[in-house]
Amino acid sequence: MKPGQRQQLAEKIAGEITLSDMPGKALKKWRTSFQISAGSLADHLGFSPSVISDYESGRRKSPGTAVVGKIVDSLFAIDEANGGSCVEKYSKMLFSNLDEDVIYDLHDFSNAVPVRELTGLINCHCICGDGNQYVVGYTVVNSLNAILTLSPNEFNRIYGWSTERALIFTDVSSGKSPMVAIRVTPFKPPCVILQGINHNHVHPLVQKLAERDRICVFSTEESVEDIIEKLRKQEW
Amino acid sequence: MKPGQRQQLAEKIAGEITLSDMPGKALKKWRTSFQISAGSLADHLGFSPSVISDYESGRRKSPGTAVVGKIVDSLFAIDEANGGSCVEKYSKMLFSNLDEDVIYDLHDFSNAVPVRELTGLINCHCICGDGNQYVVGYTVVNSLNAILTLSPNEFNRIYGWSTERALIFTDVSSGKSPMVAIRVTPFKPPCVILQGINHNHVHPLVQKLAERDRICVFSTEESVEDIIEKLRKQEW
DNA sequence: AATGATCTTCGACATTTCACGAAGCGCAGA
């Protein structure tokens, strides 16, 4: 299970609960969907069972975000302790199989972060641009699989996600094709990071294409795993 | 803008805010992304501007779901009053262009609803099964476009969404192909509704296929617009 | 520098949430 997918599922559930007119009912719907009893949920949270009941019955009409977060966390943790079948099942519903092979990770920060801060963290070398823009999230895309398997529509979706986000391409050979792909789509990320390439080997065309769309480009030789781990760990 | 997409975007935003360690920061991120000033947001909510500031600065650490919901609503309402460019932009990011043509509407209820109640509302005729199951949402799929344009992966995604959901196929000619498609995918919705067909014209194979997977099938001659409107209006 | 517009900080106070535990309800199984 990719962390990005887990997170997106959690957001979906939390969002549904939050937006519901009766958060308690929504809460109950998800708890029962996960086949978790009120008692074990309460146990896991360290509450008495009456608390769960109070929420679900609507005596507490508007639970705070902290409580909703804790409950969703517990739902996931309990399910994962049981093998994670529900989390997996519902994640499958949220994502096409393609996303699995193309998007390595994807995350939204809770506030805008300077590009420089992000690139510094994962030892990037600047190829062009000044790194003074801000991004609110990142997407790690497997370049090879993206080019091999995505339909034009799906391409747009990946890039579409990238407004105000850093787009990290893994295992690039020269960086040319990712930049060409960006050139021909309507959405432009403020920042592109080419992974798995030394800055001396970046194709000269990359800079030209990037300047055309005012995108700042970096390269990094850190491993994909390291990058994902470092970015995840950061409190943004 | 399809109501289902608007809703999903709202859920994504609300979920991100709710799960954030600092809901205030997330709130601010989205407000500024929508290019809405604290003042006009406060105006629209009928609050004083200090309230917004208190949330965003973190003085109120865990806003209730009611407040988060109101704020997300206002963000959307203000943007839509200005032409809806942000809602549209972010929705585009959330969905592939394909979804537009294939999924007419999609909604999650806040609790489980008996199939019978849903089918009664839109004047369905039962073709097989007893209608005693429960569903927690529905998906309205354009059958023709689904078959014409979807890749196998995307098919899975549509059907995948349908565990514990009613799957409504529009403009079916005999109902055979939708049922065949369901037969060959691993996920089985508890209930399938064939729209735009008289129950006498439903292909006999439909019942056989449905019984095989214990799916109850209905037909309805109501228009797609009416169906969507009725289902949306209902407080589930 | 002075003006305004906008955003932030803060004290105050009513309303809710949050969490407990005791008591009550409902149901599966002995």
Add this chain to the structure above:
DNA sequence: TCTGCGCTTCGTGAAATGTCGAAGATCATT
């Protein structure tokens, strides 16, 4: 039928939210 077990209801107190309005801080414009 009775016994548990688990869920729900409810009174209670401490803590936090929800909201206001006044006063202070920022900052672009004049």
